[in-house]
Amino acid sequence: MNLSIIAAFAYGILAIVGGIIGYIQARSKVSLLSGSISGLLLILAALFQLQGQTWGSILAVIVTAVLVVVFTLRLVKTRKFIPAGLMTILGMLALGVMVSQMVALR
Incomplete structure (x- = not known):
């Protein structure tokens, strides 16, 4: 298992949890749906x-x-840093890991 797999899995879990939290706090069905779909993907x-x-x-x-x-x-x-800033930073980190793994495997 390489870091790209771990990054995709971890960011997916964060997206799902973030969507659930968005729904609980603001009753945002859009957050729940988009977080669940992107996380599952x-x-x-x-x-x-x-x-x-x-x-x-x-x-x-x-x-x-x-x-x-x-x-x-x-x-x-x-x-607002939470959740947008945090998810942006974590997403950029995950993206960097994923792309570097793709380049290293070529």
């Missing part, structure tokens, strides 16, 4: 990577990049 991408399917890492990079953009836009709009 990241977990599936990690599982596909475990099976040796290279497109799993591509899926993880795409989903993580989209989340980084979404959370960056939300941070600019709300200026």
Whole structure:
């Protein structure tokens, strides 16, 4: 198991938990739905990577990049570090790990 798989799995769990927290605190169904979908996609991408399917890492990079953009836009709009800033930073870290693993495997 490489760091890319761990990063995809961990960021997926964070996305799901964040969506649940967003729903509990603000009754935001959008947070629950988007957090669950993106989190499950990241977990599936990690599982596909475990099976040796290279497109799993591509899926993880795409989903993580989209989340980084979404959370960056939300941070600019709300200026609140939690959750947007935290998820942006963690997403950039996860994305860096994923891309560096992809480059190292080539």
